[in-house]
Amino acid sequence: MTTDKSTSLWERLERPSPAPRQVLSPQRIATAAVAIADAEGLEAITMRRLATELGVAPMAPYRHVSGKDDLLELMVDHVYADLRLPGGLGWRESLRALAVRTRELMLDHRWLAQLPPQAKLALTPNVMAVAERALAALDGLGLDADTMMSVFRGVDAYVHGAMSYESAVSAFMGEQSLSSGDELRNELAPLMTWHMRTGRYPTYEHYLRTATRKDDTRWQFDLGLDCLLDGIATRLNI
Amino acid sequence: MTTDKSTSLWERLERPSPAPRQVLSPQRIATAAVAIADAEGLEAITMRRLATELGVAPMAPYRHVSGKDDLLELMVDHVYADLRLPGGLGWRESLRALAVRTRELMLDHRWLAQLPPQAKLALTPNVMAVAERALAALDGLGLDADTMMSVFRGVDAYVHGAMSYESAVSAFMGEQSLSSGDELRNELAPLMTWHMRTGRYPTYEHYLRTATRKDDTRWQFDLGLDCLLDGIATRLNI
DNA sequence: TCTACAACTGATACGTTGTATCGAAGTGCG
DNA sequence: CGCACTTCGATACAACGTATCAGTTGTAGA
Numbered sequence: 001m002t003t004d005k006s007t008s009l010w011e012r013l014e015r016p017s018p019a020p021r022q023v024l025s026p027q028r029i030a031t032a033a034v035a036i037a038d039a040e041g042l043e044a045i046t047m048r049r050l051a052t053e054l055g056v057a058p059m060a061p062y063r064h065v066s067g068k069d070d071l072l073e074l075m076v077d078h079v080y081a082d083l084r085l086p087g088g089l090g091w092r093e094s095l096r097a098l099a100v101r102t103r104e105l106m107l108d109h110r111w112l113a114q115l116p117p118q119a120k121l122a123l124t125p126n127v128m129a130v131a132e133r134a135l136a137a138l139d140g141l142g143l144d145a146d147t148m149m150s151v152f153r154g155v156d157a158y159v160h161g162a163m164s165y166e167s168a169v170s171a172f173m174g175e176q177s178l179s180s181g182d183e184l185r186n187e188l189a190p191l192m193t194w195h196m197r198t199g200r201y202p203t204y205e206h207y208l209r210t211a212t213r214k215d216d217t218r219w220q221f222d223l224g225l226d227c228l229l230d231g232i233a234t235r236l237n238i
Numbered sequence: 239m240t241t242d243k244s245t246s247l248w249e250r251l252e253r254p255s256p257a258p259r260q261v262l263s264p265q266r267i268a269t270a271a272v273a274i275a276d277a278e279g280l281e282a283i284t285m286r287r288l289a290t291e292l293g294v295a296p297m298a299p300y301r302h303v304s305g306k307d308d309l310l311e312l313m314v315d316h317v318y319a320d321l322r323l324p325g326g327l328g329w330r331e332s333l334r335a336l337a338v339r340t341r342e343l344m345l346d347h348r349w350l351a352q353l354p355p356q357a358k359l360a361l362t363p364n365v366m367a368v369a370e371r372a373l374a375a376l377d378g379l380g381l382d383a384d385t386m387m388s389v390f391r392g393v394d395a396y397v398h399g400a401m402s403y404e405s406a407v408s409a410f411m412g413e414q415s416l417s418s419g420d421e422l423r424n425e426l427a428p429l430m431t432w433h434m435r436t437g438r439y440p441t442y443e444h445y446l447r448t449a450t451r452k453d454d455t456r457w458q459f460d461l462g463l464d465c466l467l468d469g470i471a472t473r474l475n476i
Numbered sequence: 477t478c479t480a481c482a483a484c485t486g487a488t489a490c491g492t493t494g495t496a497t498c499g500a501a502g503t504g505c506g
Numbered sequence: 507c508g509c510a511c512t513t514c515g516a517t518a519c520a521a522c523g524t525a526t527c528a529g530t531t532g533t534a535g536a
């Protein structure tokens with residue numbers, strides 16, 4: 001190695017460290033990004049922040065991911081690896097497990113339900129594997145391919161829709177430092193009483209006054225899910 | 239009015255126009271913003287772009303909306319005014335109308351399904367009105383308040399989830415200038431064949447080869463919706 | 477062991493975004 | 507006519523995604 005005479009030895013000694021090679025990899029990037037998003041939400045995901053967290057220059061990750069969209073896809077694939085579905089069950093228990101496990105995944109990673117649209121189309125290996133599992137559970141029941149896919153996508157749509165709402169509420173509570181449903185409703189009370197004072201929402205008002213399971217999100221999720229599964233069973237004769 | 243001697247008459251005549259007061263209003267802002275988003279997608283919504291479209295300085299709209307979040311809520315309320323649900327129907331036809339009309343609204347305004355999370359909690363008058371209509375349709379059937387709300391939210395979750403996917407696909411096709419399902423699949427073919435070559439997704443592969451209704455999104459939507467409505471009917475004995 | 481090459485990272489910079497700030501212009505009331 | 511108040515314009519700033527390019531390092535061939 002020839003020393004570059006334009007920079008003195010001392011100057012070069014001042015420079016960081018020789019930086020061992022291969023400090024970055026899609027794996028390390030995904031893990032770091034997921035950690036950030038889990039701890040501080042999706043809006044904390046910044047190429048600069050990610051680089052800082054990895055102890056690297058802002059543009060370094062671009063050698064491994066083509067941009068932020070790519071990064072989000074990588075994150076999705078990374079966490080979907082944890083979505084292992086049990087085998088050997090009937091179609092109904094399989095779809096139920098799919099829904100419940102997906103919900104748990106989205107509760108562990110609230111940002112999953114807040115991804116921008118293009119990240120929702122992520123056709124990554126681990127996402128494909130989940131679809132394959134679900135479709136396989138629906139195979140051999142006499143359904144045609146279109147119906148199988150629609151049933152799977154229907155359940156998936158319900159889960160995503162429900163969790164999109166649930167995690168938006170939870171994100172809002174986090175921003176406002178609210179730690180219970182009562183605190184949330186207290187925060188929203190002025191707006192709500194203003195609405196109710198118009199007298200245009202009597203049924204809604206009745207709900208607000210008499211409901212007793214406003215915070216039982218699991219019960220709400222299961223009710224809708226069971227309805228959907230019931231309907232699949234009766235309508236498709238399976 | 240005293241003329242300011244530091245600026246000549248001609249100089250002041252050169253200046254735009256005296257700018258009649260009250261050129262801005264939440265109404266005008268909402269209409270302009272919706273027009274932009276309808277034509278060019280949600281990412282075209284920029285405070286600067288909005289101001290330009292309104293013929294006004296970048297910061298002017300901030301006198302009427304507190305920020306971008308507020309603007310999005312205003313847009314949601316604006317388009318939800320068009321979501322009129324027919325009255326005098328049974329619970330099932332009402333929920334079906336709710337779902338179908340919401341889908342149509344989201345097809346007319348693709349950005350509705352791509353809103354950031356906080357905008358999905360918009361408790362605006364026109365959104366409340368839709369909820370009230372749906373809840374009223376479920377009233378008097380012997381359901382408790384919690385169940386009524388969960389059923390409504392369940393249907394809403396399904397619709398949002400399904401449309402989130404559908405409009406993400408449609409947005410992707412728009413970006414890539416793809417105008418048919420065949421073109422879309424052609425675009426995705428390299429990725430898909432790569433996945434299929436792993437042999438890990440046999441059921442998925444069977445779907446790709448034999449399905450005949452891949453582009454019939456309305457049929458897919460209705461199948462899931464009918465399953466859900468069937469399930470609600472049987473599980474809740476209504 | 478040396479050398480050339482390819483892969484990788486650092487530094488710098490540009491255009492855009494949301495929005496804070498403050499002064500100017502117009503409006504309604506005394 | 508004067509004055510407080512609302513509404514708008516101009517300017518500015520920090521943070522973002524990312525293009526570009528030079529510098530650095532590991533590695534393959536001689």
